[in-house]
Structure formats: structure tokens, C-alpha cells
Amino acid sequence: MAVARERLSTAQATVQPGALLQTIGLTKSFGGLAAVQNIDFHISPGEIVGVIGPNGAGKSTFFNLITGLYKPTRGRILVAGQDVTGKRPDILLRAGVARTFQNIRLFQNMTVLDNVLVGYHTRLKSRLVGDILKLPPTRREEREAERRAFEVLRLFDDRLVPHSYELARNLAYADRRLLEIARALASSPKLLLLDEPTVGMNPAETENAIRIIAKIRSADLAIILIEHKLNVVMGMSNRVVVLDYGEKIAEGTPREVQTNEKVIEAYLGRKAAAQAAAMLDRRDALEEAGQ
Amino acid sequence: MATIVRAPQYRLPAWFQNNRRLTIGWGTTLIIALLFPLMLNPTGHIQDITGDVVEGEIYAMLALGLNVVVGFAGLLDLGYAAFFAIGAYSFGMLSSSHFLPSSSFSSPFISWGPNGIHANFWFFLLACAMLAALFGLILGAPTLRLRGDYLAIVTLGFGEIVHKVVVNLGPGSTINAFGWPDITGGTNSLDGIFQPSFGPVQFSTDQVPWYYLGLGVLAVIIVIAYSLQNSRLGRAWVAMREDELAAACMGINLRNTKLLAFSMGAFFSGFAGVVQGSRLTLVDPSQFTFQISISILVMVVLGGIGSVPGVVLGAGIIALLQFYLLHQLNDWMHLAGTTANIGLLQHIDLTQAQYLIFGIMLVIMMIFRREGLIPSSQRRRELRPADESVLAEENQSLYTVRSGEA
Amino acid sequence: MNQFLQSLPDTLVQGLAIGMMYALIALGYTLVYGILELINFAHGDVFMLGGLFSWAALQHFFGAQIGANYGVLGGGTLVMAIILAFLIATVSCGGVGFVIERFAYRPLRNAPKLAPLVTAIGVSFIIENAVLVWQTGTGNMELTYPSLINQQIIPVLGLHIPSKAIIVFVTAPILMVGLLYLVGNTRMGKAMRATAQDQEAARMMGIDVNRVISFTFIVGSVLAGCAGVIYALYYNSIDYSVGFLAGLKAFTAAVLGGIGNIRGAMLGGLLVGEVESIVDSIDASQGVGLQWAEPAVFLVLMCVLIFRPTGLLGAQVVDKA
Known part of the structure; x- marks a missing residue:
């Protein structure tokens, strides 16, 4: 302690x-x-x-x-x-702080657009009353959100935009990964x-x-x-x-990391690192002997 | 990013189609509903039939409310009748000859005197529904971090507590030893509830005005349900149902989002409670039992979890079954029993078998048609998941992950 | 208050008796939850069926003697009757448990959580109301269960123990010890524990998971059925409605002890029994009494779930992340 x-x-x-x-x-x-x-x-x-x-x-x-x-x-x-x-x-x-997940966690049964709109959730100011009555500010905001969502989708070239109204689960694997990034980006x-x-x-x-x-x-x-x-x-x-x-x-x-001994050790295992070190030592010794 | 096109070229035509179908469907329903009392023979059983239909309208209100909780937010509430009771009892106490105050008071909202308390129906329709919503918040706040199945049990317990409290706070209850007055009427029911008027229309035993009132309230609730579904909140509900963890990571406050569903559901049933109480001029604990909670669940499951037209249909079917089909079937079965001389068939009372039929419906629907009769397209996909590994992940609750149980 | 304190020891004994019944039912909830993470709402109704089936069997085989002696039997007949009652409850409830799992829950094993929960409620409704229809159809609304032994109060060390409580104190511990042995010391018990830990891994180790789950349902249902017999003997009545409340209280017990935890369920059952018994015993003139016992138990349930959802002894459920 x-x-x-x-x-x-x-x-x-x-x-x-x-x-x-x-x-x-x-x-x-x-x-x-x-x-x-x-x-x-x-x-x-x-x-x-x-x-x-x-x-x-x-x-x-x-x-x-x-x-x-x-x-x-x-x-x-x-x-x-x-x-x-x-x-x-x-x-x-x-x-x-926004994130993506190692094993994709999209909202599989929502459309691509809706996934991005969920990412936009925190930027929307509409609350219960506005949501129910669909007041003009809410409508405006929803239109704006949709516009922004397309803006984000467009960052991914033509990988996502053509599928905007398709379900997330129907996307190709690589595109689903991209959509996760898009969803995270929507939260600015x-x-x-x-x-x-x-x-x-x-x-x-x-x-x-x-x-x-x-x-x-x-x-x-x-x-x-x-x-x-x-x-x-x-x-x-x-x-x-x-x-x-x-x-x-x-x-x-x-560059620094790539040459770090501990890193090599972690990646190749202690034995391998020891062998590598021993090999270097032997080479040094041989070189010394040769001189 | 200069000019942004709204990219209408990608919109699925099905979207329009769906909406058009919906508009036509609801429009036709509304027209038929408006004309309905005119189609009945005024010399026949118009009051009986209309009364049953109003009962059906109240079922639909309740089913729509429970649908917000179970269908939209994916939370299983087994004590839903409790909120119905809170709406009905709070209005019943505030606008009846149950309490007879010795003093007098008068105001546009509420007035009282020796012959009872009179509350303004239209104002208290809203106020009592909001009280029910408040109870939804009070129950929900501590319980909503629970896993889904625990939540079901807690709501069930809450429903039972409300029921028991209502029974126990009546006359002859032991609590009267404290000198408390008869608060709820107990099993004797709370009666003498005053009925409202609207302009020249006095609501009383004539069921037709109640029918139109119910229709109006129902229409408002349906519109609210649709608006909620297509809103920021509705999207958050779907996301939360789909994957609680990911939803939280996208900034959705799970507790508040669930609470809103819970209290919106309670709000709707509060409406229903006020209408039902003043229509019957009495409220009784037997209207708010666990069986009633489950009956409402049956309406939702039968019609389609999460589907607005579905649950309205579900409520209609249950009302039809309860008020008409069961009696018919019962008569037929007794007739068959008499002709074939089978004692059992003559004695069995099918109206008693109502809940047995509900139980069978729940099991059959869950095994063979989880998405209901008029499925919500969204819910159908969720209820029939493609693969298990995704499902396991989606079933994770944030609470368990954060508390390190995972 | 004084009177309350005076009778407290007897109240506790009574609480122990009903607590043991709840414990037996709670074990079924806990076993099933431990493996499937499913609240088997129908479990309380299986308990009720245990009482009902044994009632029918007793009426059928010993009806004449029971009628002649106001429900009291003696000697060899008594032993035979008790054995018969438990045997019938065991076989029939075990069968019902198997059927429920096989036909209602198994098809939904891979469905979203809402589906099995709703189904469980449906099954509970079916059992409860089928019995109701039978009771009304056959005019058996009030089923008097024979007490089988003489009802008397036995003084032990200053306590007043009702003779019917003796049945509970003898049978319930036997069943509990039996279950502990089954789960702790047998091959099947090991398979059950493995399946509860990790179904996938258990399957890969060659365990027939479906068989284990069926077996678990049967064991749980047998315990509930026996509890039903005990309940009926204790209260001298049984009807369609007792399953729901007893089930809910037993579930409270299971959660209180830590769901999935067998010893926890036993402890929880005893605690719930004591709470109910104490609230019940507070004199009616104090304004409390039996009609507040239920709200009290549910309040306990809600508080446990909210403040300590893992229960007193800790849940042994491994969340499959």
C-alpha cells in the first residue's frame, strides 16, 4: 500500500x-x-x-x-x-472520447445512417417534449443531423454512402469496420x-x-x-x-521501440532474446579474436 | 463541405410504401371507428357492445403503454397494472364521495365539501397520469441497472406490493388500529367517483360519449407512440436494446433512457386508469392484479412486440376473446357436452379458462411467432438473431461488466 | 410488544418450518438459474402440482381410511401413505419439469432473453389456470389435505412445536443433504457444475449438455414437488393459487442467498421464512399482521436486488462475456 x-x-x-x-x-x-x-x-x-x-x-x-x-x-x-x-x-x-471495438459492435439491425445518427446522439438537444410534439427546432435539428451524418459517411469515399439505408449487418466485413469509425466520428x-x-x-x-x-x-x-x-x-x-x-x-x-531489447524480448520470447544476445556476444567475441 | 445533397437517391422505396400503407391503414381504422356507434342498432344491445368496445380501447391504451417499455426499450415489466392502479386510485380519491371533508374549498381545479371532493376531470386526467409516471421514475431509478430478468421480478414484486397495499389500506384492515381512515376502500372498492362533462355532453352510464373520449385519448397515445419511435429517444431505445454496451459508449445515458421508457409507459396507463375509474364510477383491487399485468403483456406479444398497430390489434383480439368469443365457445361446449352427455364439458367454465388460454398464447407465440401478428420490422430482426455469438454480446449488461462480474 | 417477545421463540420455530419449505423450492430456482440464467416462473406451480398430485393419490388409495379418521392415519398405513405421497410427487413433478424444459424452454435456448422469460410466464399461467379450470369443473374448489398425523403441540425445551412441523424438520433436511451430495459427490453433479460454469467448455469436454439441463430441471422439480407435499401437510390445504406466491417468495430466497448458489438458497429460504413468520406474529392490534407479510417479503427482495444483487453468499453465476 x-x-x-x-x-x-x-x-x-x-x-x-x-x-x-x-x-x-x-x-x-x-x-x-x-x-x-x-x-x-x-x-x-x-x-x-x-x-x-x-x-x-x-x-x-x-x-x-x-x-x-x-x-x-x-x-x-x-x-x-x-x-x-x-x-x-x-x-x-x-x-x-469515442471508440471502436475489436469485435465489431455495431447496431446490427439499424440502418447504416441510423448507426451514425446514434453516434450523433449527444449533439442533439431535443428532449422528450420536442421528441413527442416534433416541434420545429426538433425537426430542424433532425434534418441537420442527417446532413451531418451524410457528411461523415462521405469521408469514407463510396464505401458507406451507397448503403446508407441498408442494415448494418448486411455490410461487407471491412465496411462494417469503417462504419464503426464513422459512428464514433459522428460524436465529434x-x-x-x-x-x-x-x-x-x-x-x-x-x-x-x-x-x-x-x-x-x-x-x-x-x-x-x-x-x-x-x-x-x-x-x-x-x-x-x-x-x-x-x-x-x-x-x-x-524507430526507438523497434530496437528496444525489452520489446524484442516480449515479442520473440525470453529464450529467443537470450539467444539473440548470446549470438551478438559470440560475434563480438569472434570479432575481438579476429582482430 | 459546401453544398450537401440529402442523397434521396438512396432512399429505399419500401420506406415510402410502408408509410403509405400505414397512413391508409390508420385512416380507414379512424373512419370506421368514428362511425362505429352509428352502425349499431340503437334499440339493440348498443350500450353493452359499446361498453365492451370502450373496455377494448382501455386495453389498447395499456398495451401501447407497456409496448413503450417492453417493445421500445426492451425492458420486461410484469407489474404494469400497478401504474394503472395508481392512475385510477389517485383520481378516485380526488374526485369522489369517498372522502367527506368537513371543511369546504372551491377552485377551478378542485373543490371539496361535505359531499365529497370534486376534481376537474380534464386537468386531473393529465395530473394523475403524471403521478403514475412519477411512480414509474421512483420504481425505475434504483432498479433499472439490474439485468433484464431481475428487473422482471422486481416489477412483479412492485405490482404485488401495490395490489396488497391497496387491499390492506381499506376498511377493516389492521392498519386502522393506528387510527388511519379508510384510504382505498380495500376489497369493498372505492366508489362514488364523479363523472365528467364536456360542454353539453354529460358522461354517465351512456357508453357512447365514453367511446369517443376513449377514442380521442387512444389517438393521442398512438400519435405519441409513433413520434417517440421516430425520435432521438426512439433511436436511443433501439440502440440500447441492440447492444447496451455499445450504446453507452456512443454517449447514451442508459439509466435516463430506460427511465424515460418506464415513466412514459406508466404515464399511458395512468391515462387509462383515470378514464376507467370515472367510467365505472368505482375502482377495485381486482382490476389491478398480476393476471391483468400479464393480460396486457399477452396483447403486446400477440400483436407484435414494438409494433404500434400490432399491439392495438392485440388488445382488440383479447377484448374480443374476453367479451365475446369465450362466452360463445362456452355455450357451444356446454351444448356439445349436453348432446354427447359428457359431464366434464358441461361443467367446465371456459370464461375461467381465459388465463389458461393466455398462457398458451404466450408460449405458442414465443416458440413459433416471436415477432407477433403485425411485426415491427425492426423487432422481427432482433427477435430472430442471425448467430449466437453476437447475441451473447448483445445480452451483456453494462452494469455487470462495470461491476466486474463479467 | 411483550407478547411478541414472549412468543418469539415459537415464532422462530414456525419460521424455520416454512423457511425450509421455501428453501426446497428456492433450490430449484437456483439450480436452473445457475445453468440457464433463466427464471423459471413455472417452478412455483410445479410445487403446487406436487401437493395436488399427492392429494389425488392419497384420496385414491387411502380415501376410506382418511375419511374415517378425519385425515389421521396410524402405524404402517401412515408410513405407506407418506411414502406414496412423496413418491407420486417426485415422479409426477419430475416428469412435468422434464416436459416443460423439453418443449417450452429448449426451443428458445438461443433466442433473445425476453423470449424464454415470456414463455416461462406463459407456462406458469398454463399450469395454474389448468388446475383452476379443473377445480371449478369438478367442483373441488376447496381441497382439504389430510393431515395424516395427530395435530398436537409438542413441548420441547420450553418451545411449543406443532407436530406438523416435525414432518418438515425430518424430510426437508434429508432432501437438502441429498441434493448437496448429488451436486458435490456424483458424476452428474460434476457435470452440472461444469455446465453452470461454462456450457461451451462442458460440451467440448464431452458432457451432454442437454441431458444435464434436463436432469437439472427434473431435480429442481422433484424438490419442488416434495416441498408441495410438505406444504400441503403443513397447511392442510392445497389449491391452484398457492404456487405463485410461494414461488415468488422462494425466488426471493434464492436471490437473497445469491442466485446460483445452493447453500445460499437454503440460507435465503430460512431467512424469508423467518421474516414472514415474524411479520405475521406481530399482533394484529399493532396494525400489522399476515396481510403485510407479503409486501414485507417483496420489499426484502427489491432491496436485495437493488443493493446487493449478488446476494448474501455471492452469486455463483459466471457471466458469459
């Missing part, structure tokens, strides 16, 4: 003033097993940060924590300097969390998804990207954070 408090206090010393989202000592355990441990993380407006790590490293748990699906066991979450630790998902969305987030946006896509679809993500990034929109395809993360991210066994083991530019 004393250790934990100390950690927290040292972490507090490093509150980042300009950060859009910051986590301090974020920890989540399930029945004593820490899925995410002591993570200090921050992202600034306009930044793209990649989060990588082997399976079960705690990446999705991390997302669930910062979107309020899980309550943290310890630690704090700040959005634009405001403490939102333990707040509900809908409050976090209002604070500007400040921070977009993409949980493996290209998983299961073929190279051409992946290419297209990357292009679209690049297109939606802007100075006001920060993106955290969980991705298994290392070339995708390394190519898009300003910064990469590596998780292993729930802990942050490395952080830096894509």
Missing part, C-alpha cells in the same frame, strides 16, 4: 499540462490478477499513438478503462486536465480510440483503411491505435507504447 501511494505521488508530479488524455498509475485487476498495471500514458491533441503488445498484454483492457467500461482498481484518468476516473462510458463520450470526438481497425482485412482493404484514418486525422483529433500489424502502427504513429503482461515496457518513436 505504501508502495502504491508513493508511486501515485511520484506519478502525480508528472501531470502533463497540455495532454488531451492522461492516465496516472492506471491499474485494473480481475480477482487479484492485474490485467493492466500502473500505466502512465498521455496523448496530445493531433497526435497518433500506437499501442502494441502480444496477445493478452492488456491493450483492450486499457481501452475499456479509458472509455469507462471498466472501473479502474487504482490510478487516475484525466481528459483535458479533468479527472474522469470511474465515470460512465456516456460521460466519457461527452468528454470527447477529441480522442478516437481504434481497436485493431484493420484486423481481418486483406491488404487492399487495409491500405484503404489506413488512407481513411490518415484522412480523418486532424489537428483537433488525437488517435490511439491498437494494432497487430506492426507495419501499420509504425507507419502511422507519432509515438508507440508497448504493453506486456499489463505493464508498459517501452515507449518512444517507432
